[in-house]
Each structure stands twice: as C-alpha cells, then as structure tokens.
Amino acid sequence: MRRATRVCCFxxxxxxxxxxxxxxxxxxxxxxxxxGSLPPYTLRARFGIGISSLWGRTVNDYPLGTKLLNAGxxxxxxxxxxxxxxxxxEYVQTIPVNVYFTDWERLRQAVLANPGSTWVIGNEPxxxxxxxxxxxxxxxxxxxxxxxxxxxxxTALIAIAGVVQATPLRLRWLDDVIKEYQALFGxxxxxxxxNLHEQILREDFYGWGCGVPLNxxxxxxxxxxxxxIVYCQPSDPSSIWVTTGEMYLVTDNANLxxxxxxxxxxxxxxxxHGQQDKPLIIxxxxxxxxxxxxxxxxxISYMKGTFQxxxxxxDVGLGYAADDYRLVQRWAWxxxxxxxxxxxxxxxxSFYGYNGNLCEWDRDVMTVFGHxxxxxxxxxxxxxxxxxxxxxxxxxxxxxxxxVLASIASKYDLVYAYAALDxxxxxxxxxxxxxxxxxxxxxINETTGFWIRATTACDLLIYGHPSGPVxxxxxxxxxxxxYPSETSRPVTEALASIAGKHDLIYAYDAADAAxxxxxxxxxxxxxxxxxxxxxxxxxxxxRVSEDCTWRVQP
Numbered sequence: 326m327r328r329a330t331r332v333c334c335f336x337x338x339x340x341x342x343x344x345x346x347x348x349x350x351x352x353x354x355x356x357x358x359x360x361g362s363l364p365p366y367t368l369r370a371r372f373g374i375g376i377s378s379l380w381g382r383t384v385n386d387y388p389l390g391t392k393l394l395n396a397g398x399x400x401x402x403x404x405x406x407x408x409x410x411x412x413x414x415e416y417v418q419t420i421p422v423n424v425y426f427t428d429w430e431r432l433r434q435a436v437l438a439n440p441g442s443t444w445v446i447g448n449e450p451x452x453x454x455x456x457x458x459x460x461x462x463x464x465x466x467x468x469x470x471x472x473x474x475x476x477x478x479x480t481a482l483i484a485i486a487g488v489v490q491a492t493p494l495r496l497r498w499l500d501d502v503i504k505e506y507q508a509l510f511g512x513x514x515x516x517x518x519x520n521l522h523e524q525i526l527r528e529d530f531y532g533w534g535c536g537v538p539l540n541x542x543x544x545x546x547x548x549x550x551x552x553x554i555v556y557c558q559p560s561d562p563s564s565i566w567v568t569t570g571e572m573y574l575v576t577d578n579a580n581l582x583x584x585x586x587x588x589x590x591x592x593x594x595x596x597x598h599g600q601q602d603k604p605l606i607i608x609x610x611x612x613x614x615x616x617x618x619x620x621x622x623x624x625i626s627y628m629k630g631t632f633q634x635x636x637x638x639x640d641v642g643l644g645y646a647a648d649d650y651r652l653v654q655r656w657a658w659x660x661x662x663x664x665x666x667x668x669x670x671x672x673x674x675s676f677y678g679y680n681g682n683l684c685e686w687d688r689d690v691m692t693v694f695g696h697x698x699x700x701x702x703x704x705x706x707x708x709x710x711x712x713x714x715x716x717x718x719x720x721x722x723x724x725x726x727x728x729v730l731a732s733i734a735s736k737y738d739l740v741y742a743y744a745a746l747d748x749x750x751x752x753x754x755x756x757x758x759x760x761x762x763x764x765x766x767x768x769i770n771e772t773t774g775f776w777i778r779a780t781t782a783c784d785l786l787i788y789g790h791p792s793g794p795v796x797x798x799x800x801x802x803x804x805x806x807x808y809p810s811e812t813s814r815p816v817t818e819a820l821a822s823i824a825g826k827h828d829l830i831y832a833y834d835a836a837d838a839a840x841x842x843x844x845x846x847x848x849x850x851x852x853x854x855x856x857x858x859x860x861x862x863x864x865x866x867x868r869v870s871e872d873c874t875w876r877v878q879p
Contacts, residue, residue: 371397526578
C-alpha cells in the first residue's frame with residue numbers, strides 16, 4: 326500500500342512539474358530509449374544544380390530561384406577564389422584539363438580561400454568539345470593537380486572528372502587512366518570522391534550524341550585489332566577504329582531504366598577496383614533533348630524517378646557503407662538556367678537549347694521543372710494522429726502560421742506554442758474552429774517549438790534550412806523552442822553555448838507510443854537520461870536558470 330502511494334505521489338509530482346508544458350491530453354512515461362544515429366548527408370546536401378555562365382549570368386542572378394529550389398550545392402564547370410554562395414550553397418570547384426595547368430599561384434589562393442572544398446579535376450575528358458585528352462595525359466594532369474591541392478589544403482576532397490555516362494566504352498577509358506597512373510607513379514590513382522556524369526547519349530563518332538573517346542587529334546582513341554580493343558596506332562593500317570558504342574535512341578535520354586543500369590554498372594566498376602568505400606557523386610545529369618522529343622511530363626517523371634532512386638536505393642554489395650549503402654551520395658541536375666529550345670536562346674548565341682531548365686535563363690523565375698525539383702527538396706516531418714511536438718530546421722519562406730502548415734491543411738485542428746518572453750500571455754493558440762481574430766498564434770518561424778494535433782497521420786512538408794548559426798533568446802524558467810539545425814548533436818554539444826544555465830530538457834517523440842517523453846536532467850546519472858541527442862525538426866522544452874541566448878549551429 327505504501328509503495329502504491331509513493332508511486333502515485335511520484336506521478337502527481339511529474340504532472341505538476343509539467344503543467345506549464347502540456348496541452349490538454351498529453352502525458353509522459355519514463356522508459357529509456359536508445360539514441361538515434363546521424364545520417365551522413367542531409368537531404369539538402371544531396372541535391373545540387375549546374376549553372377551555366379555562357380551568357381554572362383551567375384548563381385547570384387537567381388537569388389529567389391536558388392532559395393526556393395533549396396539545393397545545397399552547385400557547380401558551374403570552373404573554379405573561383407570567391408564563389409557566390411547564395412542561400413548558404415556549397416560551391417564545387419572544377420579545373421579544366423584540356424591543356425596542362427599553369428596558373429598555380431591563383432590556384433593556391435583559391436584553395437586557401439576555400440578550405441575543405443571539393444575539387445573536380447576535369448570535365449568529360451574523354452569527349453570531343455570538352456576536356457579532351459588521352460588517359461596518359463589525364464593521369465599526369467590529375468596527379469599534378471591532386472598533389473598540389475592536397476599540399477596546400479590536406480582537407481580538400483579531390484574528385485575525378487565525370488565521364489559522360491557509365492557505358493563500357495567510357496569505363497574502358499577509366500580503366501586506362503588507372504593503368505597509366507600506375508605506370509607513371511607506381512600506385513593506384515588517389516581519389517577521394519568518385520564522380521560521374523549521366524546523360525544517356527548515343528556514342529557515335531559520325532553522328533549525334535557524345536561520340537567516342539578521342540585522342541589528341543580528335544580521332545577515335547581505340548581500335549579493334551585481332552579481336553581486342555587497343556589504342557589506335559596511326560602506323561598500323563590493320564587496326565579498325567572504334568567509332569560506335571551504345572547507340573541509344575533520342576527518347577532514351579530520359580530512360581529511367583538505363584539510368585539505373587548505369588549507376589549499378591559504375592558502382593560495380595568501383596567495387597572491382599577496390600573503391601566501394603568511396604562516395605559517388607553525379608556532377609551533371611539531366612535531359613538534353615528539346616521538348617520536341619521529350620515532353621514536360623516525361624521529363625518531370627524522369628526527374629522524380631531518378632531522385633527517388635538515388636534517395637532510396639541501397640545495396641550492401643555495392644553501396645557506400647557510410648551512407649547506409651546508398652549507391653549515389655550527391656547529384657547536380659543540369660541545369661538551372663539553360664533554355665529549352667534554340668528559339669528561346671539569347672540574341673546572337675549559337676549555343677543550342679537543352680531541356681529541363683529549373684529557372685528561366687534571363688529572369689529569376691522558376692519553371693515547371695523547377696517546381697518539380699522544389700517538391701523533392703522539401704523536408705518532411707512525419708506526424709502521427711494526435712499530439713506532436715515539432716519545430717522547423719530553418720527559416721520558412723513565409724512565417725504565417727497557415728502558410729507553414731499549408732501542406733497539411735484539413736489534417737490538423739489545434740496548434741499551441743509557448744512564448745516565454747511574453748510573461749503576461751505565453752501560450753499562443755491556433756484553433757481551426759475559432760474565428761480567426763481569436764487565434765493569437767499567427768506566425769511560426771525557425772525558433773518556434775510547437776504542439777500540433779493532427780487528425781490523421783500525415784507528412785508536413787517544410788522548406789527552409791539554416792544558413793548560419795541561429796540565436797534563440799531564452800527566459801529564466803521554461804522555454805518551448807525548435808532546434809534549427811541540419812545536424813543532430815549530443816545534448817551537451819548542442820547546448821554548449823548555455824552550459825551551466827540549463828538543468829532540464831524534454832522532448833516528445835509521438836512515434837514512440839509506449840514512451841513518447843524523453844528527458845535530459847543534469848542531476849541524473851547519464852544512463853538514466855533517454856534524451857541524449859538533439860535532432861532537427863523536433864521541439865524542445867528547455868529550463869534555464871537565467872535569461873540567456875542559445876546559439877544553435879547549422
């Protein structure tokens with residue numbers, strides 16, 4: 326009897342403690358939960374874009390487009406000392422290798438100014454009209470640039486040039502790069518990041534498409550001799566040029582099955598060369614053929630299909646273990662700002678139009694393809710039917726509460742927030758049954774932790790990411806806040822800026838029906854705390870001993 330009384334008193338004390346915390350109907354239990362793990366890539370970090378500067382425009386000419394697209398990185402097929410980084414985007418550097426590199430001092434400045442950057446050495450070096458060079462030339466130029474960049478910045482990530490596509494002919498070219506590097510330097514070519522383009526084009530020396538690997542004279546690099554494929558020797562008339570490879574159709578340019586086959590083939594090639602434990606990025610892929618051949622709907626279907634494939638497909642036998650065995654880690658859609666047909670090209674331009682432009686080339690306006698891309702980059706917060714405690718991981722496009730919740734309109738009925746800085750009336754409410762003028766929860770931003778009661782299980786689509794540290798003012802006592810970061814961190818690390826000023830933190834995991842409440846109490850032995858990691862897209866109750874400012878790192 327005494328034991329039961331003590332238990333009841335303990336539960337009553339907990340409920341009394343949490344009275345300022347809970348909307349009606351929310352309860353807590355005290356069963357431990359193991360911490361989750363941090364994925365190696367955020368959703369936004371995976372998505373990139375290619376930006377063409379052929380007509381004098383740069384990434385800075387599309388501030389709204391790049392913000393709405395929510396891409397995490399971009400490439401423009403060149404390298405810079407001070408690249409634009411709108412919306413906090415990462416810039417992936419690309420050094421041409423069509424001639425031997427000589428601008429070493431400027432390169433040193435660029436490397437020093439951009440520590441830890443990814444550097445792509447070359448662009449389609451096996452293809453006419455790009456960085457055409459032989460495997461021997463490429464191996465030598467790669468070695469010199471790799472060695473120099475790593476000498477200036479050991480944290481730099483060096484990526485091999487992307488061949489046009491993962492076909493047998495082009496993988497043979499990469500085989501020869503490895504052989505030539507081994508012959509020149511006595512070791513396997515050192516690659517931090519494997520790279521690929523994936524354009525699905527016809528390989529025909531005499532026709533349209535991406536041609537075949539070429540030598541320095543822009544003639545086919547390979548010949549057939551005695552049933553083998555060898556380097557062509559001009560002095561050997563018995564050799565027959567290899568002038569064709571995969572003879573794809575125009576419509577294959579948006580063939581999802583071929584895309585998948587190429588990715589698996591390249592990952593198998595990496596494994597065969599002892600490179601499975603390296604990341605794979607695609608620095609250029611898309612649909613090249615104009616709308617006359619591939620419709621908008623077919624292109625969007627291909628775009629969404631490739632995104633889903635790269636996000637979801639895992640293979641323990643081929644994939645990258647550090648990314649849960651996914652086959653592809655990052656990709657850049659081609660492109661942000663090409664034009665869809667030759668009739669819409671800039672005046673005086675001879676550059677032919679390509680398909681799939683995410684923004685209009687001459688103005689900062691998204692196209693139908695841009696809207697499809699944007700849908701894929703929106704983060705999702707999975708809600709259960711009932712109460713959920715969540716927060717945004719970055720600033721929304723609009724902070725109007727109904728705009729933030731627009732993707733689940735009609736799937737929720739009550740929302741609460743707790744504004745500790747408003748001592749007179751901290752609880753704010755949005756109740757769909759109330760007249761609008763009675764609702765005082767009118768805005769939600771990236772610092773707001775909020776309770777939302779979903780009427781059915783659903784996914785809240787959110788846009789926004791932190792582009793820098795976020796400062797959240799806290800009032801002595803309880804505060805309900807978000808964790809505006811893309812990175813999960815141990816509680817002590819996440820709260821380092823207010824160390825010594827907090828004593829209790831609560832989270833509510835609605836998906837854990839048996840034990841939704843998680844606690845971090847500095848007075849408890851560590852093994853009794855089941856809140857060990859602060860995770861993006863969740864709300865947190867934090868009790869602090871004095872007014873202070875919590876700095877959240879992105």
